[in-house]
Amino acid sequence: MIDLQAIERVFEVGEEQVHALHRVSLRFAAGAYASIMGPSGSGKSTLLNIIGLLDRPTEGRYRLDQVATTELDDTEQARIRRHQIGFVFQSFHLVPRLTAAQNIELPLVLAAVAPAERKQRVAAALQDMDLADRADHRPDQLSGGQRQRVAIARATIMRPQVILADEPTGNLDHSSGSSVLETLETLNRQGISLIVVTHDPEIGQRARRRIRMVDGSIAEDSESA
Amino acid sequence: MIDLQAIERVFEVGEEQVHALHRVSLRFAAGAYASIMGPSGSGKSTLLNIIGLLDRPTEGRYRLDQVATTELDDTEQARIRRHQIGFVFQSFHLVPRLTAAQNIELPLVLAAVAPAERKQRVAAALQDMDLADRADHRPDQLSGGQRQRVAIARATIMRPQVILADEPTGNLDHSSGSSVLETLETLNRQGISLIVVTHDPEIGQRARRRIRMVDGSIAEDSESA
Numbered sequence: 001m002i003d004l005q006a007i008e009r010v011f012e013v014g015e016e017q018v019h020a021l022h023r024v025s026l027r028f029a030a031g032a033y034a035s036i037m038g039p040s041g042s043g044k045s046t047l048l049n050i051i052g053l054l055d056r057p058t059e060g061r062y063r064l065d066q067v068a069t070t071e072l073d074d075t076e077q078a079r080i081r082r083h084q085i086g087f088v089f090q091s092f093h094l095v096p097r098l099t100a101a102q103n104i105e106l107p108l109v110l111a112a113v114a115p116a117e118r119k120q121r122v123a124a125a126l127q128d129m130d131l132a133d134r135a136d137h138r139p140d141q142l143s144g145g146q147r148q149r150v151a152i153a154r155a156t157i158m159r160p161q162v163i164l165a166d167e168p169t170g171n172l173d174h175s176s177g178s179s180v181l182e183t184l185e186t187l188n189r190q191g192i193s194l195i196v197v198t199h200d201p202e203i204g205q206r207a208r209r210r211i212r213m214v215d216g217s218i219a220e221d222s223e224s225a
Numbered sequence: 226m227i228d229l230q231a232i233e234r235v236f237e238v239g240e241e242q243v244h245a246l247h248r249v250s251l252r253f254a255a256g257a258y259a260s261i262m263g264p265s266g267s268g269k270s271t272l273l274n275i276i277g278l279l280d281r282p283t284e285g286r287y288r289l290d291q292v293a294t295t296e297l298d299d300t301e302q303a304r305i306r307r308h309q310i311g312f313v314f315q316s317f318h319l320v321p322r323l324t325a326a327q328n329i330e331l332p333l334v335l336a337a338v339a340p341a342e343r344k345q346r347v348a349a350a351l352q353d354m355d356l357a358d359r360a361d362h363r364p365d366q367l368s369g370g371q372r373q374r375v376a377i378a379r380a381t382i383m384r385p386q387v388i389l390a391d392e393p394t395g396n397l398d399h400s401s402g403s404s405v406l407e408t409l410e411t412l413n414r415q416g417i418s419l420i421v422v423t424h425d426p427e428i429g430q431r432a433r434r435r436i437r438m439v440d441g442s443i444a445e446d447s448e449s450a
C-alpha cells in the first residue's frame with residue numbers, strides 16, 4: 001500500500017543544508033494502523049508530508065498502491081492526493097472565510113457529491129466530532145480544539161484509503177482526544193490505513209505498530225522488532 | 226496584580242449568543258504560578274485573552290496592577306499589553322516574513338533596545354529554547370514544535386510582569402515540554418506572574434495553583450480549596 005524506499009529529504013536554507021529525513025525505508029499494508037513518535041524536529045511532519053504527496057523526497061522512491069508516485073508530475077500527484085488521502089495538518093489549514101460546516105463539506109463539493117448527500121454526511125461528521133452547535137462558526141470563532149476537530153472531520157469525510165494525522169489531539173483534552181481517536185480507529189477497522197504522528201505516548205500506544213524517529217531516521221519500529 | 230470581577234464574555238454569531246465566560250472572578254498576586262485546565266471549548270483561551278488585554282469582557286471589571294483596564298481605550302490597553310504582558314498564543318502568530326531570530330527580537334526592536342543588547346539577548350533566548358541552529362529559518366522552515374518555542378522565546382524576551390501561555394507544550398515531546406516549562410518557571414521564581422493554559426495534567430500539576438474551567442465558569446480552584 002505505502003512503500004517508501006531509501007527516502008532522503010534535504011531542505012536548503014541559504015547556504016545551509018538540513019537533512020530532515022535520512023535513509024527512511026518503510027512499508028505499510030492496506031489497513032495498517034501505525035503511530036510515529038519522536039522529539040520535536042525529528043522529521044515526523046516531513047515524513048507524513050511525503051507520504052501524503054504534499055512534498056517530494058530529494059532521493060528515494062515512494063510507491064502508493066503500486067503507483068510510482070515519485071515519477072508523477074504535480075497535477076497527477078494532486079489528483080491522487082485528493083482522492084486517496086485524508087490529511088490532518090499540525091496547523092489545521094482551515095479556510096478562514098468558510099464556516100466549520102463549509103470547511104468540512106469542501107472535499108465533497110470538489111468531488112461533485114450531490115447537495116443532499118453532502119448535507120447529510122456533514123451533519124453526521126459534525127455530530128461525531130461534537131461540533132453540531134458550532135457548524136456556522138468560522139475558524140476565528142472557534143476554540144483551538146474545535147478547529148482541530150474541524151480539520152479531522154474534513155480529512156475523513158471522503159473515506160479516503162489513507163488517513164494521515166499530524167498531532168490530531170495536540171489541542172484536545174483527554175476526553176475529546178480519545179473520542180477523536182475512536183473515530184479514526186473506527187475508520188481503520190473498516191479498512192482505511194491510519195498513520196498518526198503524536199507526542200502523546202497514550203495516543204501512540206494505541207497503534208498496532210509503533211515507529212520512533214530521531215534526527216531524521218527511523219530509530220525504532222515495533223513491527224520489525 | 227490581576228483582579229477579575231464578575232467577568233462575562235458573550236460572542237455573537239449571527240442570531241446566536243455564545244456565553245464563553247460566565248461569572249468569572251479571580252485574583253492573582255504578583256509572582257503567582259497558576260494553571261488553567263478544562264475541556265476543549267470551556268473558555269480557557271477567552272479568559273487568557275481578556276487577562277492579556279487582547280479582548281474585552283462584555284461585563285465585569287479587570288484591574289491589572291491597580292489599573293482599571295476595562296476603562297482604558299484601545300491605545301492605552303495596547304501600551305500596557307506591550308510593556309507588561311508576554312503572551313504565548315495557542316496558534317503562535319509568528320511573522321511569516323521574519324526569521325526565528327527576528328521574530329524573537331521584534332519586541333526588543335519595538336521597545337528601542339540597542340542593537341548590541343538585542344543581539345545578545347536573542348542569542349541567549351535561542352540557546353535556552355534549543356533553537357540556535359534554526360535562528361535563520363522562517364516559520365515555514367520550522368517544525369511545529371520549533372515554531373512553538375519561537376513563540377515562547379518572543380513572549381519572554383522582554384521580561385514582562387506577566388506571562389500568559391496558551392498550551393505552550395501542545396506541539397512538544399515530553400522532554401522539550403519540560404525544558405520549556407523550566408524556563409517559564411525560572412522566570413516565575415524571579416517574580417514574574419505565570420498563568421499556563423494546558424490540556425496536559427502533568428504540566429498542569431506543576432503549578433502552585435490549579436484552576437479548572439467547565440462551560441465558561443470556574444469549576445475548581447485549588448487556592449480556594
Ligand SMILES: Nc1ncnc2c1ncn2[C@@H]1O[C@H](COP(=O)(O)OP(=O)(O)OP(=O)(O)O)[C@@H](O)[C@H]1O
Nearest residue numbers: 011020040041042043044045046366367368369370
Ligand atoms: N521547509 C523547510 N526548510 C528548512 N528546514 C525545514 C523545513 N521544514 C522542516 N525543516 C526542518 O526539518 C526538521 C524536521 O521538521 P519536521 O517538521 O518534520 O519535524 P517534526 O518531527 O514534525 O517536529 P515537531 O514535533 O516539532 O512537529 C526540523 O529541524 C525543521 O527545522
Ligand SMILES: Nc1ncnc2c1ncn2[C@@H]1O[C@H](COP(=O)(O)OP(=O)(O)OP(=O)(O)O)[C@@H](O)[C@H]1O
Nearest residue numbers: 141142143144145236245265266267268269270271
Ligand atoms: N470569536 C468568537 N466568536 C464566537 N464564538 C467564539 C469565539 N471565540 C471563541 N468562541 C467560542 O467560545 C467558546 C470558548 O472558546 P475558547 O477558545 O476560550 O475555548 P478553550 O477552552 O480555549 O478551548 P480549547 O481547549 O479547544 O483551546 C468555544 O465554544 C468557542 O466556540
Ligand SMILES: [Mg+2]
Nearest residue numbers: 045090368369
Ligand atoms: Mg511536526
Ligand SMILES: [Mg+2]
Nearest residue numbers: 143144270315
Ligand atoms: Mg484554547
